[in-house]
Amino acid sequence: MKKTYKVEVDCAACAEKMQEAIKNTEGVKDATLSFMTLKCKVEFEDGVDPDTVIQEARKNCKKIEDDMEIFI
Amino acid sequence: MSKKQKNNLCRCIISLVLVVALSVTFHFIEMPWFVELAAFLIPYFVVGYDVLFKAAKNIRNGQVFDECFLMAVATIGAIATGEYREGVAVMLFYQIGELFQSIAVGKSRKNIADLMDICPEIANVMHEDGTVTEEDPDDVEVGSIIVVNPGERVPIDGVIIEGDTSLDTSALTGESVPRAAHPGDEIISGCITLSGMIKVKTTKEFEDSTVSKILELVENSSMRKAKAENFISKFAKYYTPIVCYSALALFVIPPVIRLLLGMPADWIDWLMRALTFLVISCPCAVVISVPLSFFGGIGCASSKGILVKGSNYLEALASTGTIVFDKTGTLTKGVFEVQEIYAEDGVSRDLLLERAANAESASSHPIAESILRAYKATFNKDINHILIHEVEEIAGHGVSVCYKELPDGVIETIAAEDIDGMATHVKIYAGNLRLMKLVGADVPDVHDEGTVVYIAESYEQKATKYLGCIVIADQLKETTKDAMTGLSKQGIKTVMLTGDAEKAAKRIAEKIGISEYKSELLPGDKVDEVEKLLASLGDQDDEKRARLAFVGDGINDAPVLARADIGIAMGAMGSDAAIEAADVVLMDDDPAKISLAMKISRKTLKIVKQNITFAIAVKVLCLLLGALGFANMWLAIFADVGVMVIAVLNATRTLRIKN
Numbered sequence: 001m002k003k004t005y006k007v008e009v010d011c012a013a014c015a016e017k018m019q020e021a022i023k024n025t026e027g028v029k030d031a032t033l034s035f036m037t038l039k040c041k042v043e044f045e046d047g048v049d050p051d052t053v054i055q056e057a058r059k060n061c062k063k064i065e066d067d068m069e070i071f072i
Numbered sequence: 073m074s075k076k077q078k079n080n081l082c083r084c085i086i087s088l089v090l091v092v093a094l095s096v097t098f099h100f101i102e103m104p105w106f107v108e109l110a111a112f113l114i115p116y117f118v119v120g121y122d123v124l125f126k127a128a129k130n131i132r133n134g135q136v137f138d139e140c141f142l143m144a145v146a147t148i149g150a151i152a153t154g155e156y157r158e159g160v161a162v163m164l165f166y167q168i169g170e171l172f173q174s175i176a177v178g179k180s181r182k183n184i185a186d187l188m189d190i191c192p193e194i195a196n197v198m199h200e201d202g203t204v205t206e207e208d209p210d211d212v213e214v215g216s217i218i219v220v221n222p223g224e225r226v227p228i229d230g231v232i233i234e235g236d237t238s239l240d241t242s243a244l245t246g247e248s249v250p251r252a253a254h255p256g257d258e259i260i261s262g263c264i265t266l267s268g269m270i271k272v273k274t275t276k277e278f279e280d281s282t283v284s285k286i287l288e289l290v291e292n293s294s295m296r297k298a299k300a301e302n303f304i305s306k307f308a309k310y311y312t313p314i315v316c317y318s319a320l321a322l323f324v325i326p327p328v329i330r331l332l333l334g335m336p337a338d339w340i341d342w343l344m345r346a347l348t349f350l351v352i353s354c355p356c357a358v359v360i361s362v363p364l365s366f367f368g369g370i371g372c373a374s375s376k377g378i379l380v381k382g383s384n385y386l387e388a389l390a391s392t393g394t395i396v397f398d399k400t401g402t403l404t405k406g407v408f409e410v411q412e413i414y415a416e417d418g419v420s421r422d423l424l425l426e427r428a429a430n431a432e433s434a435s436s437h438p439i440a441e442s443i444l445r446a447y448k449a450t451f452n453k454d455i456n457h458i459l460i461h462e463v464e465e466i467a468g469h470g471v472s473v474c475y476k477e478l479p480d481g482v483i484e485t486i487a488a489e490d491i492d493g494m495a496t497h498v499k500i501y502a503g504n505l506r507l508m509k510l511v512g513a514d515v516p517d518v519h520d521e522g523t524v525v526y527i528a529e530s531y532e533q534k535a536t537k538y539l540g541c542i543v544i545a546d547q548l549k550e551t552t553k554d555a556m557t558g559l560s561k562q563g564i565k566t567v568m569l570t571g572d573a574e575k576a577a578k579r580i581a582e583k584i585g586i587s588e589y590k591s592e593l594l595p596g597d598k599v600d601e602v603e604k605l606l607a608s609l610g611d612q613d614d615e616k617r618a619r620l621a622f623v624g625d626g627i628n629d630a631p632v633l634a635r636a637d638i639g640i641a642m643g644a645m646g647s648d649a650a651i652e653a654a655d656v657v658l659m660d661d662d663p664a665k666i667s668l669a670m671k672i673s674r675k676t677l678k679i680v681k682q683n684i685t686f687a688i689a690v691k692v693l694c695l696l697l698g699a700l701g702f703a704n705m706w707l708a709i710f711a712d713v714g715v716m717v718i719a720v721l722n723a724t725r726t727l728r729i730k731n
Contacts, residue, residue: 037294
């Protein structure tokens with residue numbers, strides 16, 4: 001299952017880090033974040049609840065870069 | 073400017089004023105060091121508190137090597153060594169640089185968005201009682217009637233049910249000549265009506281409409297990252313730690329060696345060099361400018377009616393060496409037209425065309441239709457169906473009809489019962505060579521180009537007489553020849569695939585100046601041909617090998633589109649299947665767009681390379697100068713934000729690539 005979220009992040013290098021953090025979240029199969037469109041496409045593993053997983057991903061991102069937001 | 077940017081701007085201004093005021097004050101009035109330090113710490117915290125805060129937070133989260141950390145260390149280091157003003161100034165200029173960068177990026181983002189500003193805001197829905205209300209296009213159901221006033225954008229795909237207009241499709245196709253539209257015509261969202269109000273019955277939901285599809289495609293394109301982008305991500309991953317450890321080494325190793333050699337260690341000097349080194353090292357300039365260039369290139373292409381589905385395809389397009397064209401629908405219009413009329417001696421061309429049209433008048437086959445169109449164009453009238461009877465389709469051969477020929481001068485509108493008295497009955501045969509053989513007509517010249525319809529007639533009991541033949545072929549598009557010349561000039565090999573006979577294929581190939589052609593292919597053979605060409609280009613996994621693009625019209629050639637390195641679908645406006653299967657979609661059917669697309673891709677790649685080279689070269693140079701002690705904090709700040717701003721400005725040039 002794929003979902004697209006609006007994100008806010010200030011620098012391109014941070015966006016890269018955020019993408020990695022989302023990718024490494026449990027329940028996420030793959031993620032691509034585009035700094036240009038400020039959108040993040042997340043592909044979830046089968047059978048997980050995307051809402052809880054994305055909350056978790058958001059927490060992981062906050063750990064790396066406080067100055068960001070995922071609009072859930 | 074956003075609220076955050078305004079806020080940052082305020083902080084920068086306050087801090088700048090304070091720094092200048094304090095510097096002037098301390099220049100004239102001597103103060104103890106702790107007063108000076110305390111005074112300078114005020115502007116320092118005003119402008120830099122968030123950086124320090126973030127650095128602390130990141131360290132706690134185990135993310136040590138980032139920009140904020142570097143800036144915090146560098147500025148605190150400067151202040152600790154007694155360079156209060158320098159320390160504050162570095163932080164201040166770092167923040168100004170960041171602000172500038174954020175504005176530059178925001179602006180280019182907006183430029184690209186404006187380029188793609190084809191999204192309709194409202195739909196005027198007409199209700200059953202005749203009232204019209206404004207609604208969100210998302211809420212309009214399929215089958216609703218919408219009203220589009222002159223100058224408005226069509227919000228949803230549909231069919232015109234009332235009113236004539238001319239449409240400006242430039243936002244979708246880049247084509248500036250307006251197109252006329254009448255009731256019954258399909259109309260796609262994103263076009264602008266130029267004259268006359270029209271009523272449209274919607275055939276799709278908003279989210280399935282052309283305009284939504286295009287927007288989605290372009291927005292998603294930045295998700296498919298190019299090799300250059302992936303290279304940059306990897307580069308940043310290794311680069312930052314390497315620089316940090318180098319800085320540490322720069323701080324520790326030289327002083328230790330100096331001590332061992334019995335010289336003074338100069339710890340402070342080496343610390344300053346290491347800190348300068350750290351400031352220079354920020355990889356942001358490269359990391360941002362590369363995706364921005366690609367995004368700009370894609371935005372520029374889409375404003376010209378070329379949709380590129382990802383940065384990776386834009387990149388591949390630049391290294392394309394071979395372009396394979398499917399003939400029908402890409403090089404040619406895909407519409408059959410009468411090309412030649414070969415009449416036998418003693419038979420006029422007009423008679424031949426008239427006979428052929430009469431024979432084909434009952435058929436709805438594309439070939440028959442093309443003959444009927446040619447008849448209408450020549451004689452400016454339709455076939456009189458009263459005069460035709462006994463229509464007989466002979467499967468695999470052609471058609472025969474009985475035509476009641478009236479004597480010259482008798483108008484055809486005479487009453488039906490009068491016709492039989494005057495008319496002579498002619499049997500007309502129209503079809504292939506086998507039909508001619510079947511009816512005993514002797515064909516002296518066999519033609520091989522396109523599709524040939526042979527025509528013979530027989531008067532009542534007389535022998536069958538061969539009249540001649542009509543050649544029907546697909547017409548070349550007006551721009552095909554120029555497009556091929558353009559591509560050859562760029563050094564690209566062009567190949568045409570066609571199901572036509574060898575001779576016909578050769579004639580077309582010579583006419584349009586295509587470098588190679590493969591004839592007599594069955595639909596399934598096209599994949600094999602593309603496979604062969606791919607194999608001849610070298611190893612599949614070799615990243616440097618020249619790429620192969622296949623251009624098709626999206627009908628029946630999805631497997632080939634998928635097999636080629638880059639699948640280009642043409643004339644895809646409104647065709648979902650083609651948009652799905654292809655990597656690059658040309659909204660109109662102009663083959664000249666291919667060379668434009670290649671131009672955009674090459675220019676984008678050139679800008680990407682310029683940015684990578686420029687940013688890395690300046691950084692390496694500054695790093696060297698920093699290590700050797702020639703670079704101060706000011707140069708370091710330039711190497712960080714200055715380079716970034718230049719790279720961003722260079723990247724936005726991709727938006728303005730012209731034909």
